[in-house]
Amino acid sequence: MKPYLTGHYTPHVDEVTAHDLRxxxxxxxxxxxxxVRNGHNPKPGITPTHWFKGSGMVHGIRLRHGRAEWYRNRWVRTPALDGAPYMTDKGPDLTASTAGTHVIEHAGRLLALCESNFPFELTPDLETVGAYDFDGRLTDVMTAHPKHDPGTGELHFFSSSPFPPYLTYHVSSDKGELLHSEEVPGASASLKHDFAVTERYVVFMEGTVTFDHGETSGIPYAWKDEQPARIGVMPRGRGGAASIKWFGIEPGSMLHAANAYEDGPGRIVLEGPTVDRDGFQRSWNWWVGSPGRGAVPNSRSFNRQWVIDLPADTVREQTIDDLVIEFPTINENLAGRRHRYQYAISFPDDHGIGNFGVVKYDRTTGARLIRNVGDGQLPSEAVFVPSAQGTSEDDGYLLTVISNLHADASQLLVLDATDVTAAPVATVHLPRRVTAGIHGSWIDDQH
Structure with missing residues (x-):
């Protein structure tokens, strides 16, 4: 049995709705x-060749007036859910998506995302509307990690491909109109899963993982020592791609950026968990279901920081923590701005020893708090929600769904973000164990 079909990752075989949760x-x-949280959940009888190829399933929890009104889970009903192939005799079918990586809201639309396809629009109750292409203006794929600018409401995203043009940058207005798209020169076939946006710049990451036509898992990427790792920095705004500068960095692969911001004129700070060659291979072994040495879902993923000095044409980089983490989050009101607090999910070590946990970093004092969730329990990505009367950056709540294998159940924990080790503010008991997934969002009623 593939590891991504067992334990915390055992797929659901049905869709349910439950009301008035305890x-x-x-x-x-x-x-x-x-x-709303997304993840991979293949239909019964289907064994995908890679964890990332499982069909997308969204899980939603509705909170209002101090009540947990409902929980529901739904497959994203794309053509791929019923077996439609991605490659056809006319080329890629951009609607044949797993739609299982992330889910966001933009301009009143709830969008399930997968970086090799069009977004898929969902109703507020998580039913599938269909593929969304920005009224025909998007003719390429959309990253699963677009960035909202908290100042302008714009949505920044990119399309990437293992073939030229390797990278295209897009901007949508806060009303959902695709404002402009432009190819980014100098990019390569390196895997680009995430990026960052500051107030004046767009920051791309090219790691040491790149296109490999010989990879048989269906996800055609592999670690290649000959692929240089780089950071690309371009000015925001129409025509900025022509001025991109690329900076060589140490080998590695960063799937998720925590944040980037400007730290003085022409100086940018970028942070995110990053793996080395061994860490990538161990994780890949798990993702493809190989019994290779040390196969675990996430290995040797350490928080890393790069300081890019544009005038000096230099990059200074360092590993800033020795804890294995992933799924970094911040207070999104500070996306692209200097942040003090960062959250993440901690993983057992390379040998599977230890528990999962919810982590809070204080980047000013260097403090690190960890809430160990206990044996047999796995937290989802911790989503930050600001408190209504908050005055500090961390005044708010972390929402995380805990999967408990011992009880075959799940709970939504509402944690006080000022102290993740304190007793939960509230615990919502869900009607079933929620399969481990990937990314999600808090969709506020005021949006």
Whole structure:
């Protein structure tokens, strides 16, 4: 049995809806909205060749007026769910998507994302509307990690491909209109899963993982020592791609950026968990279901920082923590701006020893708090929601769904973001164990 079909990752075989969920503690009144999380959940009888190829399933929890009104899970009903191939005699079918990586809201649309296809629009109740191409203006794929600018409401995203043009940058207005698209010169076939946007710049990461036509898992990428790792920095705005500068960095692969911001004129700080060659291979072994040495879902992924000095044409980089983490999050009101606090999920070590946990970093003091969730339990990506009367960056809540194998159940924990080790503010008991997934969002009713 493939590891991504067992344990915390055992797929659901059905879709359910449950109302009036039991709540311990008190749900803060400002939590009025939906927590929606995405992940891979192949249909019964289907064994994908790679974890990332499993069909997308979204899980939603509706909170309002101090109540947990409902939980529901739904497959994203793309053509691929019923077996439609990605490659056809006319080329790629951009609607044949797993739609299983992330889910966001933009301009009133709830979008399930997978970086090799069009987005798929969902209703507020998580039913599938269909593929969304920005009214015909998007003719390429869309990254699963677009960035909202908290100042302008714009959505920044990119299309990447193992073939030229390797990288295209897009901007959508806060109303959902695709404002402009432009090819980015100098890019390569390196895997580009995430990126960052500051107030004046767009920051791309090219790691040592690149296109490999010989990879048989269906995800055609592999670690290649000859692929240089680089950071590309370009000015924001129409025509900025022509001025991109590329900076060589140490070998590695960063799947998820925590944030980037400007730290003085022409100086940019970028942070995110990064793996080395051995860490990537161990994780890949798990993702493809290989019994290779040390196969675990996430290995040797350490928080790393790069300081890019544009005038000096230099990059200074360092590993800033020795804890194995992934799924970094921040207060998204500071996306692209200097942040103090960062959150993440910690993983057992390379040999599977230890528990999962929810982590809080204080980048000013260097403090690190860890909430170990306990044996047999796995937290989802911790989503930050600001408190209504908050005055500090960390005044708010972390929402994480805990999968408990011992009880075959799940709970939504509402944690006080100022102290993740304290007792939960509230616990919502879900009607079933929620399969481990990838990314999600808090969709506030005020949006």
């Amino acid at each position: 709540v311990e503690g008190t749900l803060p009144p400002e939590l009025s909205g939906r927590l």
